[in-house]
Amino acid sequence: MFTTVQTVTPKAGTAIELRAVSKHFYQRQPAKSLADWLSPKRRQIPALDDVSFSVARGEFLAYAGPNGAGKSTTIKLLSGMLTPTTGEVTVLGLSPLKERIPLMRRVGVLFGNRRELWSDHPVSASFRWKREVWGVPKAVFDEMESLVLELLDIRPFYQTLARELSLGQRMRAELGMMLLHRPELILLDEPTLGLDVLAKRQIIAFLKELNERDQTTILVTSHDMDDLEEMARRILLLSNGKVAFDGDFSALRGALKLGKKALVRFRNQSLREIPYDDIGALLQELSALEGVAEIEFAQNSLEEGLADLFSSWKAPS
Amino acid sequence: MGDKLSLRRVFGLLALYARMDLDWLLRDAKLSLLDAANGLIACLSSLSGVFLLAWRFGGVGGLSPWQILFMLGFTATVAGLCMVFFGSNNVAHISRRIGRGQLDHMLLQPLPLWLQLIAEGFLPFSGCPRLLVGLGLVLWSLRGLELSPGWFWWLSLAGYLACAVLCLVGLSYLWSALAFRWPVAFEEISSVVIDEICGPLSQYPLSILPPALLWPLVSILPAGLLAWFPSCILLGRPPLGLPELYPLFFTLGLWALAIFTFRKGLLYYVHYGSNRYTQGGHRN
Structure with missing residues (x-):
């Protein structure tokens, strides 16, 4: 296994904490006999296997690993969509499953391959919808709306139907909408998936500014290591559901012994x-x-x- | 951003979805007119067959043509109310959301799931053509029947309509809970049960059936409670010797079962997920 660097973060300022978390799925095995067909055998797939780590408030963490390493499963655990098989997950001091509603007021979640915008409505209508459903105070909404319209360059297509947007425009609008309630913690699952260079640059620059300006904690997954290195200071590598590396990028370069x-x-x-x-x-x-x-x-x-x-x-x- | 849930909050959300519905409808005048015409024509054509038969033969199943028209008006009103309150975004057809893995979107909202389900389906403008047709038929049939009912009758009509709507939605949620375990296989179960079985069956005067077929239609697959049974009671011909409050008791029992099953399904979903390893997991 690869070198593991333990990062210690102060308890008082912890945004995310996973303690010995495992999440297992079960895969049905092909039947080789009548007995198997009648009573199928199942193989345990450890999506996460005894994973422990914490993320300090204000930290920008890159969460990487090959396909099937357990990245999206982690995001689902952190946002209360799944329960761990064993272990404990705490996000902003709350249990994602038991305290989902108060947690969702403080967290922003974005999946690169899913849509939260209302397809048959203009982007502006989705933003208004978010304001009502999240109960965002007007002052906060106005401030965040002008911020995201400006920095993510959404204004030119603010009145366009979401289904008419290009992928880059849609992702910028999705990111903007996710931020309208000014979340303390942002969980991003492959936000730059399929984007061109310009759209990627805009999103990366925006996230960096948000992290530096507001000390917003960000956890981002991506397969693009250059993007991750540009955004985050710390990287956590997963392999087959286990933490294989946890440290900064220069330590990773050293550990990889890049030729x-x-x-x-x-x-x-x-x-x-x-x-x-x-x-x-x-x-x-x-x-x-x-x-x-x-x-x-x-x-x-x-x-x-x-x-x-x-x-x-x-x-x- | 308080956590308090109040009636004001519920009405605020209903107003939000009503506004979005109106915005959608008014975006394109041609589309709005086509949508309304489509609703009217589809509703009238689906009801005309039974009514024309009743008219030709002077009644069906012991009900006169005007009584049949009242029953058809009742079923159209039930369908219209379902469309208005649970029509949007597969709220009534919740198995589609579960089967497609779209319930995750709801779990990201800082609202209880029940509140989202109550509010999100509200389509007071684009969903109303069928409701208007249904109410129109009820009023027309009352003129034909030369009835001038009192306030208690109107109250009873409202109660039976509410029971029928809740019965239909409860049935959808009961069956849809299967989609938590087998998302692909049961993604369309709600539309099969509601649109293909109970909906069409509710348009017939079921008294033509023998008791062996009739009893299951007021219990196991309660299509009879969606229009025929309450219409008979409201027209003063209570069928099967059942109490007049039977639809209410049945709906309460069905909802208790649906809530229990749906909660169990949701817990399963959150515990096991619906991942690519699951037999019949999400299609994406």
Whole structure:
């Protein structure tokens, strides 16, 4: 297993706490006999397996892992949609299942693959709906409405029907609506899924500003490591339902032992990639080369390092 | 952002959904007119068959043509009330929401589930054509029957209509609870029970049936309680020797069972989820 770094957060300022949480699902196995067909066997799938971690208030946590690692299950546990099989989940000091209603007033949840906007109504109508259903005070609504319209550039399509929006516009509107009650904690499940570069930039910049300005606690899942690194300071990696790494991005880079390489371009336009650990040995090798036009030094990206790592975990996809 | 639930809060939410319904209807004049015409034509055509038969043969099942018209008006009013109060977003057809995994959206709202279900289905404008047809038929049939009922009769009519609507919705929630365990298989169970079995059956004067078939239709599959039974009582011909308050007792029992079953289903859903590993889990 991978290196695990324990992050200690002060109790008083804890936004999320998972204590020895496991969540198991059951998968029916194909029948191999009449007895199996009559009484099917089920295999236990540990979506989360004895997971413990906490997130301090004001923290921006990247929650990553390969497909099937348990990321979405965690978000569902945190928002009271599922109960853990064992263990305890506390969010903003409340139990998500037993105190769902007061918790939902303080938390914002966004699933990248789901819609909360009313398809046959303009975005503005969905915003008004949110205000009424959440009982958002007018002053808070007005402030948050102008903030999200401005920073997420929603104004140009504020009166457009939600079903007529592009994916990027829809995600910005979904994010804006989610924030209207000024949540203390935001849970985002793949908010940049399928977005183009511009829409991603807008959402990332906005989330960073929100975290820095209001100290809003944010937990975000994504498969895009560059996005996560740009947004979050801390990353928690899941593998097969277990915490495989918990620390900051520089520690992750160190732990992954990302290789360095020299890219050599020759005068005849051919290219050669030379991996190295020791710069002295590399220089010696380079000095022996002839016809060198250009040398570029690079480090393997986090994405490449994690791809190798996920592949070594052989996680279910 | 207080946690207090009050009647004001309930009416506030109903007003919100009413406004959204009106906004939707007024967005496009052509669409509004087509929607209203569609509602009227669909309702009248679904009722005309039984009425024309009754007219041609001078009555069916011991009921005169005007009495049949009253019963058809009653069933259309019940369907209209269902449409107005539980019509939007599959609130009456809750098995669709459960089967499609859309109940999660409701769990994210800071409101009790029951309040969301009461408020979200409110369609007072786009849902009313069938209701207007139903009330019109009831009034027309009363003229034909030369009845001029007193206030107690009107109160009884309102009570029987409320019982029939609640019976229909309770039936939907009772069957829909199956979708918590088998989402794909039972996603459409509510529309099958309501729209394909009970709804069409409620348009017939069931007194033509032998008792062996009639009793199940006022108990196991209570299509008879949606129009025929209450109409007979209101017209002074109580059937089957059952008490006049039978629809009320039945509806209360059905709701107790539906609430119990739905709560059990919801607990199952929250405990086990409806994930891709479940046999017959969410279709997405």
